[in-house]
Amino acid sequence: MIHYDQETYKPEQNESVLDCLLRHGIAPPHSCRSGICQTCMMRAVKGNPTPVSQKGLKETLISQNYFLACSCIPQEDMEIALPDTQLFRKTTKVIDKALLSPNVLRLRLAAPDDYRYFAGQHTAIFKNKFLGRSYSLASVPGIDHFLEFHIRLLPDGQVSQWLQHEVHAGYSITISEPIGNCIYLDRYLERPLALIATGTGLAPLIGIARDALHKGHQGEIRIYHGVRTRHDLYLHDTLLKLSEQHSNVRYIPCVSRESVALPFHKGRANEIALNDIGNFAGWCVYLCGNPDMVNTTKRSVFLAGASLQDIHADAFIHSP
Amino acid sequence: MSKSLYEKIGGEAAVNAAVDIFYRKVLADDRINRYFEGVDMERQAAKQKAFLTFAFGGPNKYSGKDMRDGHAHLVKNGLNDSHFDAVMENLGATLKELNVPGELIAEAAAIAESVRNDVLGR
Numbered sequence A: 001m002i003h004y005d006q007e008t009y010k011p012e013q014n015e016s017v018l019d020c021l022l023r024h025g026i027a028p029p030h031s032c033r034s035g036i037c038q039t040c041m042m043r044a045v046k047g048n049p050t051p052v053s054q055k056g057l058k059e060t061l062i063s064q065n066y067f068l069a070c071s072c073i074p075q076e077d078m079e080i081a082l083p084d085t086q087l088f089r090k091t092t093k094v095i096d097k098a099l100l101s102p103n104v105l106r107l108r109l110a111a112p113d114d115y116r117y118f119a120g121q122h123t124a125i126f127k128n129k130f131l132g133r134s135y136s137l138a139s140v141p142g143i144d145h146f147l148e149f150h151i152r153l154l155p156d157g158q159v160s161q162w163l164q165h166e167v168h169a170g171y172s173i174t175i176s177e178p179i180g181n182c183i184y185l186d187r188y189l190e191r192p193l194a195l196i197a198t199g200t201g202l203a204p205l206i207g208i209a210r211d212a213l214h215k216g217h218q219g220e221i222r223i224y225h226g227v228r229t230r231h232d233l234y235l236h237d238t239l240l241k242l243s244e245q246h247s248n249v250r251y252i253p254c255v256s257r258e259s260v261a262l263p264f265h266k267g268r269a270n271e272i273a274l275n276d277i278g279n280f281a282g283w284c285v286y287l288c289g290n291p292d293m294v295n296t297t298k299r300s301v302f303l304a305g306a307s308l309q310d311i312h313a314d315a316f317i318h319s320p
Numbered sequence B: 001m002s003k004s005l006y007e008k009i010g011g012e013a014a015v016n017a018a019v020d021i022f023y024r025k026v027l028a029d030d031r032i033n034r035y036f037e038g039v040d041m042e043r044q045a046a047k048q049k050a051f052l053t054f055a056f057g058g059p060n061k062y063s064g065k066d067m068r069d070g071h072a073h074l075v076k077n078g079l080n081d082s083h084f085d086a087v088m089e090n091l092g093a094t095l096k097e098l099n100v101p102g103e104l105i106a107e108a109a110a111i112a113e114s115v116r117n118d119v120l121g122r
């Protein structure tokens, strides 16, 4: 049986998930119908997709049970969803709140039971049933017993202002299922990682860096944090300490709008990283933050030799 | 039975090896890169894989009509023979870089060439 969007469908023998849905008048996005174009990608929430239906997908997707509906002949009951849908919500308690800089708030929540996530993923935090905003997890499962978020405080931010002014330790808060593909891969252990963030794009990347180190990462890790002024380097001390504790970690604070002297670097984080690394062949690149930065840098590091398989990105869109 | 072009070139592994090289060439090619911009890079890369699988004679269900429909929005934006030739050039250069023998390159080029009129909406 296939469970999709509150309904149940019975596939015929040797019928693919896509064909079964189409036969019932449901048309998820699709194109080639031969397992190549990846337009019909879906996610198995329960049950396992067949290996054939995961051929050619990025490993970050395979590890989260994404599959191609056109080439999956289900072998067991499956509950499936379109990519990017967040199926469940959980309510949990606020543990702690602290300002990391004048406009970044650190929020820690108790990790709900069975809340499984990968460092670097994001979840929605809800002010009420209908109003939620997406925030990246900065914590690491297996190390931190809490969920940590770095909330950028927007003057007109409906959720961020509420978190800053009305939410206190002990408060109940609802969050969604975590999703996102900007996650560490175990096969990267020996590879160099370039983590490039602007603003609170640092949240998922500090998670990925700590996750990598926790898993025994041996390759170099360079963390570029791009901000406007030195006051915006909201994890400066934490990252300095991390780089002192681990000889393979380098932290490069990049300030674009004021003159600075070393150890600060003057300029945009992505440009500094491109100059610094030059040839990206063999590098695994993670990009988070400003959408323009993320999109132009994806392209630049790809043209500079990084493989598409090894470029992971999460663009942050700030809405009020 | 003799091996198909797709098998001779190296199947799915060859497509995977070719996609980075081919897509890098396309993005760096000012004659055509504007057609490939604005769409999510990962989605684009999957489509380039579809293109390469097609050109290698690999398993696919694309019809001439699919090619026509799939490129119609590009034809509206001025897609013509010169752009088609540029794609062919990048395909050839990619296969050469992967040390694919000349006669196989010619076969792949012939397959891609066979849909010229469909791609260009004629």
Ligand code: HEM
Residues within 6 Å of the ligand: A031, A032, A037, B032, B035, B036, B039, B047, B050, B051, B054, B055, B062, B070, B071, B074, B079, B083, B084, B085, B087, B088, B112, B113, B115, B116, B119
């Ligand atoms: C040489 C013959 C060509 C073949 C066999 C071919 C084949 C394909 C295939 C199989 C797809 C994927 C369709 C899908 O399932 O969504 C595709 C998409 C695409 N092709 Fe081609 N193509 C050719 C020429 C060209 C040329 C000359 C251009 C432009 C310079 C071009 C630009 C594109 C673009 C931009 C897409 C993605 C469209 C989208 O985002 O939906 N193609 N092509």
